[in-house]
Structure formats: C-alpha cells, structure tokens
Amino acid sequence: MLGSLLPDSNENPSPPRYRGRPCLATGRVFPMVRPPPSRRITMLTALRRLAGTWFAKALFLLLILSFGIWGIEDVVRRIGTDTAVARVGGAPIELTEAQQAARRDMLRMQRQLGAGFEMNPAMAQAIGRQAVEQLILDRVQRKEAAQLHIAVPEMALRDYVFGIPAFRGADGRFSRTLFDGFLRNNGLSEGEFLNLLRADLQRQQLVGAVRAGAAGPDALTKPLLAWEREQRVADLVRLPFAAAPEPATPAEEQLRRFHENNPDRFSSPEYRHYALAVLSPETVAAEIKPSDEDLHAAYEAHRGEFETPERRSIEQALLPSREQAAAIAEQWRGGAGFAAIEAAAQQAGGQAVSLGTTDRNGLPVQELAQAAFALPENGISAPVQTSFGWHVLKVTDIQPEQVRGFDAVRDELSAMVRRERAADLAYERANQVEDALAGGATLAEAAQRFGLALVDVTTDASGRTQAGARAELPLNGAAEDIALRAVFAARQGDSPRLAEAGQTALFSFDLKEVVPTALRPFEQVEAQVREAWTADARRRVQEEQAAALLTAVKGGKPLAEAAREAGFPVQRIGPFGRQPQPSTPLPAELLRPVFDTPPDQATMAGTPEGFAVAQPVQVVPFNPDSDPLALGRVRDAVEQAMLNDLEGQYLDALRAQAEISYNEALLGQVTPR
Incomplete structure (x- = not known):
C-alpha cells in the first residue's frame, strides 16, 4: 500500500514550489522550500526496503510479544506456579475453592455463635485447615464412589431437595424463595449446592454398606448398664475452713515473705491508657433537627400507630x-x-x-x-x-376509637425521625471517618469533626479504672466487651481504624500507653496479705486433718472410727448414683472419686468451703435384665458408637490409600489474615 501511494521514479519531477511567510519585524518574506520529490522517494523506498529485512521483522515480533505479555501479565506470571492448595491423587483442590469452603464455615459459625462472637486469626487459620481437610476427604470419597460406579440419579437428587424441611413454605410445598435465600446466605450457586448434595448422597451410599449390620452385643451392653446404674453408700466427713482453729498472729516478716512469694495475688493487673471513639446512631442523633414537614410526613406514614380503633x-x-x-x-x-x-x-x-x-x-x-x-x-x-x-x-x-393528634405525638415523631436518619448518617460518617484516619488525621480530630463520642481512659481488661471503679465508656454490654478485647490485643503504635462493635456501633481507639502488671507495695495491701495468710493457714490445718484421716483408713481403721477419735462428725449418705443430684449431700468434687475407690479405702477432695473425706461402705449393684428399656437405650448408644467407629476407620483407610500432598505456601492464604 505504501508503494502505490508513491510516484514512479521515471516521471518528470515537477519544479519545486515555494511558500513564504513574512517576518513579523521587517515584513520580508522568507521562502520555505519543499524537499524535491526525488529525495522523498529515496527516503520512503529505504524505509520500505528496511521493513522487509529479517531485523525489522524480528523487531516487530518483539514489540508484538511485549504488548501481548503486558496485556496478560497476570496469566504469564502464573506460568509454572501451582495454584492448588492440595492434591488428591494428582487432582487439584484450587485455592479459590478452599477459600469459598472456609468462608462458608466461618459464616455458619458466626451465625451459630451470634453477633458478639469475634473470630481471631488462630481460629480462622484452624477453620481454613479444617475446610481443606474436608475437601480432601470429599475428593477421596468421590474417587472411591467413581471406582465403585456409585451414581445419584437426577430424580433422586430432585426428590431429596424437595424433601428438605427448610425449603418448604407455609403450604408444605417446595419454596423457591426459601431455597434462593439459603443459597444466598451460604454464598453458593445452585450448581455448587447440587454438586455438594450429590457428593453427600454418594457418601451415604458408600458408607451405608459399612455401617449396616453393626449390633451391640450383650457382653458389652449389660456390663455398661450395670456400671452406669451402680449405686454406693458412703461415710462422709467435712472439714470446713471456718471450723479450723484461729492461727497464731503472724510476724510482719512472715507477712512480707508471703507477700513476695505470691505476687500474682497482690499485683495490679495490666492497665492500658487509650482514647476510645464510638460512632453509632445515638452519637449523631442529636445533630438531626427534623422540620415540621418531616414530622407531618412521618405522622401520615405511621398514622395507624397513633389511632386505636x-x-x-x-x-x-x-x-x-x-x-x-x-x-x-x-x-x-x-x-x-x-x-x-x-x-x-x-x-x-x-x-x-x-x-x-x-x-x-x-x-x-x-x-x-x-x-x-x-x-x-x-x-x-x-x-x-x-x-x-x-x-x-x-x-x-x-x-x-382513640386518635392521638399530631401535637400529642410530636415528641415521639421527632425521636422516630432522628432514630431513622441517625442510622443512615452514622453509615455515611463511617466512610468519612475511615478516609480521615487513612489521610493522617488523629482520632481526636476525626471525633471532633464527625461527632464521635470520645473518652480518654486508663482501664484494665474488664473496664475498671486504677481506682477500681467502672469506667464510663460510650459502649455497654457485648459491644463494650468487643472493644476492650480489641484494645488489650493491640500493640502500641498501631494506627487507629474503625471496627464493628455489634450490629449498629463502630469504634476506634488510639493506644497511648501500656501499664504492665506490678506487685503492689506491702503497705498498700497489708490488710489483704494478712487475710490471705490467715486463710492459707486455716487451709493447711484442714488439709493436714484430712490427710491424717486418709492415713488412718490406710492403716485399716474405718473412716467413721478415725473421725470419731479425731472429734469430727460423720455423715452416712446414700445410696447414690454416678450422676450428680441436687438432693445428694455428697460434694460434686467427691462423686467420681468415690466410685473409683474400693470399699476398704478412702478418698479426699478440696471444696469451696474446705476439705471432704469419704469412704464407700456399700456397693449396690444393678441387674441390667431388670430394665429392658434402659438396656435397649444402652444397646442403641453402643451400636451408634460402633457405626461411627467403623465409618471413621473406613474413611481413614481410604485416605491412607490416596496420594495426598499439600502446598504449604498456600495453606496460609485459605483464610484472610
């Protein structure tokens, strides 16, 4: 094309044409000479010849490749990079699939535990690893099902979905709205959900044969029921701290040594000095001044609430x-x-x-x-x-009929309008506060500019000041707990950022100082030290008395006789079973030890009130044949445990046969940091 636009070299060149432009200073015209056609032909011909050389072709190819790679940079960069977080028999489990599974597990856990639940990085990593392991087990079972030619017909899959109670409406029929809501809440497409369900039905068929036929034998169920229903009668001796003799008055040196040897009991907790800013509908509601038009519109919109028929x-x-x-x-x-x-x-x-x-x-x-x-x-x-x-x-x-007029409900309308608009205003302010903090504004500046509630306090992890009083924080309940956990998990120097405290409140804080735990001076806590030393002395006395009773029983003396000789009252209790009952006077701390102790021995345990010593004096056996219903219940439990063990062993065997490899570099990316 370029050659067709050039004149032929044999044509007579036309004479040169001149064009001139006057000088602005003198008016003289300076000619502008156009290059002769012969020179132009020579230049273009040279360029055309150059374009046909191998050097030019290689240069053009290099330019095309560079622009192409620039456009698909992310694809080229991944060449030779493994994006699978794990492989089962060579089949990859892609990172995106593992991230979706972990995200579903985290959402499900947060829904179950409520809005106050806060996911920390360690829990998130554990959930991510568990999601990967579940995907591996799913691949293993799918592979085995394919080898055994186990299939799930589409009609069976459809009937199973239609039979799920959660997808049925008020009329008892399948509700597409409920189904779509379930998919949306769990971040699944319809195809993904059906694939998960198909795999689960395949697994049920796969393990169904393994679980079939297990039965709880009488040789196991009868002894278990007899053990469960066994009862005992015991002698009990209580040694309360309050009954211990008053110890001798300690010297100051003893108290000071006790104070130094128990620093955890007399040290102040860690305190943190921080500024806390809270953004919520309540903090910005005062700025909203609804007009009369707004109030009249709200009255008309909510008229039914102010009229009683x-x-x-x-x-x-x-x-x-x-x-x-x-x-x-x-x-x-x-x-x-x-x-x-x-x-x-x-x-x-x-x-x-x-x-x-x-x-x-x-x-x-x-x-x-x-x-x-x-x-x-x-x-x-x-x-x-x-x-x-x-x-x-x-x-x-x-x-x-009763109708409350506009003037009678004006205050209610004003509060209603402020409440409704405050939520929207707080949402708008949140974005502005984040931008301001990211732009370098201090927390105090952002709080003043956008109307956040701001306090500057020093508290411990429970929200108490160094004087022991509750700090006046602009949050309460679960929201306050969330903020305090964040404050005491932060590092000094971290930049302030907004975080959620419940469903409506946002908070940010600036950690200014960490006051580490420290042993309080003896003079400041002398009364507490004396009280604790006395309590420890009483405890030691009662513990020694309880140990002496045990020694006497080991020497062949019944607990009742040893207690009477020592001047302690004895209480015979029972028969009682292994399950704690409110009517049983035996301390809960002694219930299990009593059933683990033979009748010729005794056992002791500490209780909140003191120490207790008990000796079984009679074992009341239970005949399992006397209660067929209870025997059947135990048999069912044994069978279920056996079925679960069989299924677990089968799946472990399948997993052991599979070739499983992990990409440790990608495992940490399954859940966000």
Missing part, C-alpha cells in the same frame, strides 16, 4: 335454626344472664361463648362484624345467618 366486648350464641336463635334473643332481651343463655343454647343443640374484646377486623365473618358494630352497648342483635349457623350477639362493653 373502636373495640367491643361481645358474647355470642350459635344455634342450628332461626327459630331457636330468635327464642334465645328474646330470652336475652328479657334480662337473662349469660349462664342461662349458655345453658339454653346447649339444650337447643348449640353453644354460647364469649368472643372477648376485639375491633372490627378481629371478627373474620363480615356479617357478624356488621351486626356487632351496629349495636349499642348491651344491645342484642337479631339472628344473623352464616355458614356456621344462626348467631345472636350481645355487646357488653364499647371502647370508643
């Missing part, structure tokens, strides 16, 4: 025929009480009931509503026919 208390008699209803009406108008009307209605084959107090909409039958709300107070209606029979109504009380 007329309500009536109604009694009704329902009869089979018009004649019977008319007779009841005459009797009622004659002054008969409701008890007499009720008896007369029953005798005529009908019934009389009180409908309570209701408004017009509370009566579902239109004919009854019209008749009841047309009567005066204590009025009796004429017989009214419906599909149920013939009705006679009496209005016993009328509560007139």
Whole structure:
C-alpha cells in the first residue's frame, strides 16, 4: 500500500514550489522550500526496503510479544506456579475453592455463635485447615464412589431437595424463595449446592454398606448398664475452713515473705491508657433537627400507630335454626344472664361463648362484624345467618376509637425521625471517618469533626479504672466487651481504624500507653496479705486433718472410727448414683472419686468451703435384665458408637490409600489474615 501511494521514479519531477511567510519585524518574506520529490522517494523506498529485512521483522515480533505479555501479565506470571492448595491423587483442590469452603464455615459459625462472637486469626487459620481437610476427604470419597460406579440419579437428587424441611413454605410445598435465600446466605450457586448434595448422597451410599449390620452385643451392653446404674453408700466427713482453729498472729516478716512469694495475688493487673471513639446512631442523633414537614410526613406514614380503633366486648350464641336463635334473643332481651343463655343454647343443640374484646377486623365473618358494630352497648342483635349457623350477639362493653393528634405525638415523631436518619448518617460518617484516619488525621480530630463520642481512659481488661471503679465508656454490654478485647490485643503504635462493635456501633481507639502488671507495695495491701495468710493457714490445718484421716483408713481403721477419735462428725449418705443430684449431700468434687475407690479405702477432695473425706461402705449393684428399656437405650448408644467407629476407620483407610500432598505456601492464604 505504501508503494502505490508513491510516484514512479521515471516521471518528470515537477519544479519545486515555494511558500513564504513574512517576518513579523521587517515584513520580508522568507521562502520555505519543499524537499524535491526525488529525495522523498529515496527516503520512503529505504524505509520500505528496511521493513522487509529479517531485523525489522524480528523487531516487530518483539514489540508484538511485549504488548501481548503486558496485556496478560497476570496469566504469564502464573506460568509454572501451582495454584492448588492440595492434591488428591494428582487432582487439584484450587485455592479459590478452599477459600469459598472456609468462608462458608466461618459464616455458619458466626451465625451459630451470634453477633458478639469475634473470630481471631488462630481460629480462622484452624477453620481454613479444617475446610481443606474436608475437601480432601470429599475428593477421596468421590474417587472411591467413581471406582465403585456409585451414581445419584437426577430424580433422586430432585426428590431429596424437595424433601428438605427448610425449603418448604407455609403450604408444605417446595419454596423457591426459601431455597434462593439459603443459597444466598451460604454464598453458593445452585450448581455448587447440587454438586455438594450429590457428593453427600454418594457418601451415604458408600458408607451405608459399612455401617449396616453393626449390633451391640450383650457382653458389652449389660456390663455398661450395670456400671452406669451402680449405686454406693458412703461415710462422709467435712472439714470446713471456718471450723479450723484461729492461727497464731503472724510476724510482719512472715507477712512480707508471703507477700513476695505470691505476687500474682497482690499485683495490679495490666492497665492500658487509650482514647476510645464510638460512632453509632445515638452519637449523631442529636445533630438531626427534623422540620415540621418531616414530622407531618412521618405522622401520615405511621398514622395507624397513633389511632386505636373502636373495640367491643361481645358474647355470642350459635344455634342450628332461626327459630331457636330468635327464642334465645328474646330470652336475652328479657334480662337473662349469660349462664342461662349458655345453658339454653346447649339444650337447643348449640353453644354460647364469649368472643372477648376485639375491633372490627378481629371478627373474620363480615356479617357478624356488621351486626356487632351496629349495636349499642348491651344491645342484642337479631339472628344473623352464616355458614356456621344462626348467631345472636350481645355487646357488653364499647371502647370508643382513640386518635392521638399530631401535637400529642410530636415528641415521639421527632425521636422516630432522628432514630431513622441517625442510622443512615452514622453509615455515611463511617466512610468519612475511615478516609480521615487513612489521610493522617488523629482520632481526636476525626471525633471532633464527625461527632464521635470520645473518652480518654486508663482501664484494665474488664473496664475498671486504677481506682477500681467502672469506667464510663460510650459502649455497654457485648459491644463494650468487643472493644476492650480489641484494645488489650493491640500493640502500641498501631494506627487507629474503625471496627464493628455489634450490629449498629463502630469504634476506634488510639493506644497511648501500656501499664504492665506490678506487685503492689506491702503497705498498700497489708490488710489483704494478712487475710490471705490467715486463710492459707486455716487451709493447711484442714488439709493436714484430712490427710491424717486418709492415713488412718490406710492403716485399716474405718473412716467413721478415725473421725470419731479425731472429734469430727460423720455423715452416712446414700445410696447414690454416678450422676450428680441436687438432693445428694455428697460434694460434686467427691462423686467420681468415690466410685473409683474400693470399699476398704478412702478418698479426699478440696471444696469451696474446705476439705471432704469419704469412704464407700456399700456397693449396690444393678441387674441390667431388670430394665429392658434402659438396656435397649444402652444397646442403641453402643451400636451408634460402633457405626461411627467403623465409618471413621473406613474413611481413614481410604485416605491412607490416596496420594495426598499439600502446598504449604498456600495453606496460609485459605483464610484472610
């Protein structure tokens, strides 16, 4: 194309053309000479010849490759890079698939544990690793199912989905709306969910054969039931701390040594000095000043909330025929009480009931509503026919309609409008605060600019000041706990950022100083040290007394005899079982040890009130054949445990046969840091 646009070299060149431009200073025209055509032809011909050389072709190819690679840089960069987080028999589990599975597990856990649950990095990593292991087990089972030619027909999959109760509407049929909501909440497409369900049905078929046929043998179930229902009678000796003799008054040197040897008991907790800013609808509501137009619009939108319709208390008699209803009406108008009307209605084959107090909409039958709300107070209606029979109504009380006007609810409307707009304003402010903090603004500057509640406090992890009082924080309840955990998990120097504290509040903090735990001076805690030393001395005395009773029992003396010689009261309790009961005086700390101790021995345990020593004196065995229902329950539990063990061993064997490899470099990327 370039050659066709050039003149032929044999043509006569035209004479040169001159163009001139006057000088602005002198007016003289300086000619501008156009290059002769022969020179232009020479230059273009040279370029054309150069384009046909191998050097030019290689240069063009290099340019094309560079622009192509620049456009698909992310693809080229991945060449030779493994994106699988794990492989099962060579089949990859891609990082994106593992991330989606971990995200679903995290969402499910957060829904189960509630809004106050906070996921820390260690938990997130554990959930990610568990998601990968579940995907590996899924691949292993799919591979085995394919080798055994186990399939799930589409009709069986459809019937299973339609049979899931969570997807059924109020009419008992499959609800597409509920199904789509489930997929949306779990971050799944319909195809992904069906694939998961198909794999689960394959797994059920796969392990069903392994689980079939397991049975709990009597050789195992009967001893288990006998062990579970065994009872014991025991002698019990209590040694409360309060009954210990008063120890001798300690010297100051003893108290100081006790103070130094127990620093954890007399040290101040770690305190942190921080500024805490909170953004919530409550913190910005005061800035909202609704106009009269806003209040009138809100009143019209919520008019139904300020109007109470007329309500009536109604009694009704329902009869089979018009004649019977008319007779009841005459009797009622004659002054008969409701008890007499009720008896007369029953005798005529009908019934009389009180409908309570209701408004017009509370009566579902239109004919009854019209008749009841047309009567005066204590009025009796004429017989009214419906599909149920013939009705006679009496209005016993009328509560007139009540309408609260605009002026009466002005304050409520103002609070309502502020509350509604405050949520939107807080959401808008959140983005502005984040931008300001990211731009280098201090927390105090952002709080002042955007109306955040700001406090500067020093507290421990429970929110108490160094004086022991509760700090006045602009959060409370679970939201305060979330903020305090974040403060005491932060490092000094971290930049402030917004975080959620519950569903409506956001907070940010600036950690200024960490006050480490320190041993309080002896003079400051002398009273607490003396009290603790006395309590420890009482504890040692009672512990020694309990140990002496154990030694006597080991020497062949019954606990009751050893206790009487030492001057301690003995209590015989039982029979009692292995499960703790409120009526059993045996301390919970001794229940299990008593069943692990033979009758010729004794056991002791510490309790909140002191020490307790017990010796079994009688074992009451249980005959498992005496309770077939309990034996069946234990047999079912044993069978279920055996089935679970068989399934677990089978899956472990399948997993051991598979070639599984991990990409350790990608495992840490399954969940966000």
